[in-house]
Amino acid sequence: MxxxxxxxxxxxxxxxxxxxxxxxxxxxxxxxxxxxxxxxxxxxxxxxxxxxxxxxxxxxxxLRLWGEAEKMLGRDVEFRATGHIRLIFDEGGLADMRAYAEAARPLGLELEELGKSEIRARFPGLAPDAIAASFSPYDGSGNxxxxxxxxxxxxxxxxxxxxxxxxxxxxxxxxxxxxxxxxxxxxxxxxxxxxxxxxxxxxxxxxxxxxxLDACGPQMGVTEPLPHRILPVVGIWTRYKDHGAYLRQVERGNIVFGGAAERVPVDLDPGHAVADPTRLPLQLRAVARLLPAIARVAIIRTWSGCEGYVxxxxxxxxxxxxxxxxxxxxxxxxxxxxxxxxxxxxxxxxxxxxxxxxxxxxxxxxxxxxx
Structure with a gap:
């Protein structure tokens, strides 16, 4: 065929x-x-x-195929099953996480609920104000x-x-x-x-x-390298759009972040998406809630891309x-x-x-x- x-x-x-x-x-x-x-x-x-x-x-x-990717493709695509933690700062987020975990369990997704002390012990430096979190140990990131x-x-x-x-x-x-x-x-x-x-x-x-379908561009950024200490991908359970940040630290030490900022509209002709620097302060405030140390780090690059939203x-x-x-x-x-x-x-x-x-x-x- x-x-x-x-x-x-x-x-x-x-x-x-x-x-x-x-x-x-x-x-x-x-x-x-x-x-x-x-x-x-x-x-x-x-x-x-x-x-x-x-x-x-x-x-x-x-996910099974991501685990086989290096052997299958003959190249390290930097898939790392470091886990995925989603932090919770209020009772509404906690209720949403528990409802989702209950609904997802019969479909094969097991989420571990972490309390304050477990977050501090296992992931020091993350979100001192978080009241709880979910953790999925087999998820992670790729390049x-x-x-x-x-x-x-x-x-x-x-x-x-x-x-x-x-x-x-x-x-x-x-x-x-x-x-x-x-x-x-x-x-x-x-x-x-x-x-x-x-x-x-x-x-x-x-x-x-x-x-x-609408064509929009996310606002992404990356920091200068820091000592590599954050293993999982970090996100948040929240009902508030302005709080919806996420981040991960690559093995070279840079912290990649996104979310919180409104997506920018993109004209499909020519289809180039450009990050809006005026949205960066709001985004960084949301990211700093997850990782306070990022407030003292230099941002070295921002970018966007043309995505389709149904x-x-x-x-x-x-x-x-x-x-x-x-x-x-x-x-x-x-x-x-x-x-x-x-x-x-x-x-x-x-x-x-x-x-x-x-x-x-x-x-x-x-x-x-x-x-």
Whole structure:
């Protein structure tokens, strides 16, 4: 089977790799360079905690693959299962955490509840005002700059053709499948996989499938290096948008942070997202609540990236509802990094076997049809 994959981020490169492993002849096309879109702008969080419950089976599948990534891809993508702690500062956050933990337990996610003394003993320096926390020991982080190129290189070794810097000019449904005309040539295949991220809704619309998607950019930052003392990824349970910060410390000592600041709107033409420096003070106040020491550290870089946010904050994933041979996997709403390997594996299974062991019904594209 010949397959064209549109979009060279984590979803697209993982899909291409797993399709090739199952015997497909794959052409992967990207409008820029591999892994330079939303993937590289990601925080690098590999978490299951707090996900919509319908995503947990896919998140479990993906976590297994993250654990196999170095051996599978032949490259260290810096996956570290250091755990994920979410701090709690008020009774509302505590109630939300306990309700979520109870609902997630039957779906295979066990969260440990930590009290004040346990936080201080196990994670000194974090959030002196926290009243409790959840801890998920098997989650962690990975390097957003490494994972998509690693999948792409592994896919290339399996025979995948990768076409970069290709502006898509036309997509046509033909008697035998699809014809994609680009600035780098024309490509034909039986199946088309739409992993175009924030641009995915535009492609879907060409086939009569409207998706309410907004393109936005997160505000991310990184500090100068500090002694490496913070192992887990750190987040928060909160009902207040301005408090929703998160951070992690990489092995080189830098602290990567995000959240709290409003996402900036992004024009898809040309699709460049720029961090807003006026939002940094509010963001840093929220981050300092989690890690007071960050108030005394220099910020060396901020950045953003173009992400697609669907109205219901769930991705679009699965078969097209209008066009045989068309498949979608886009709109992961800023929390697709952890899911990426699982998405690629699940899409390859669906395309090549016409079934998928992981439930995808909640992500179907026709959920937006007027009833």
């Amino acid at each position: 010949d397959v064209i994959v549109l979009g060279g981020g984590l979803m697209g490169t993982a899909s291409a790799y797993f399709l090739a492993r199952r015997g497909a002849r794959v052409t992967l096309i990207d409008r820029n360079r591999i892994g330079t879109g939303a993937t590289v702008a990601s925080f690098g969080n590999i978490r299951r905690t707090g996900r919509h419950l319908s995503q947990l089976p896919l998140a479990h599948r993906s 957003p700059r490494l994972i998509a190129p690693a999948f792409a290189e592994a896919a290339r070794k399996l025979g995948v053709t990768i076409v970069e810097d290709a502006r898509i000019e036309k997509i046509e449904r033909t008697e035998s499948g699809f014809l994609v005309t680009s600035s780098r040539g024309a490509f034909a295949a039986e199946c088309l996989v739409n992993t175009a991220g924030a641009w995915g809704a535009r492609i879907a619309a060409q086939f009569g499938e409207e998706v309410p 109205r219901d904050m769930l991705p679009v994933m699965g078969r097209s509802a209008t066009t045989p041979g068309l498949f979608h996997a886009f709109g992961f709403c800023g929390h697709g990094f952890q899911l990426g390997p699982g998405v690629g594996d699940a899409m390859a299974e669906l395309i090549m076997t016409h079934r998928c062991e992981t439930p995808l019904d909640d992500f179907r594209i026709d959920r937006f049809r007027a009833t």
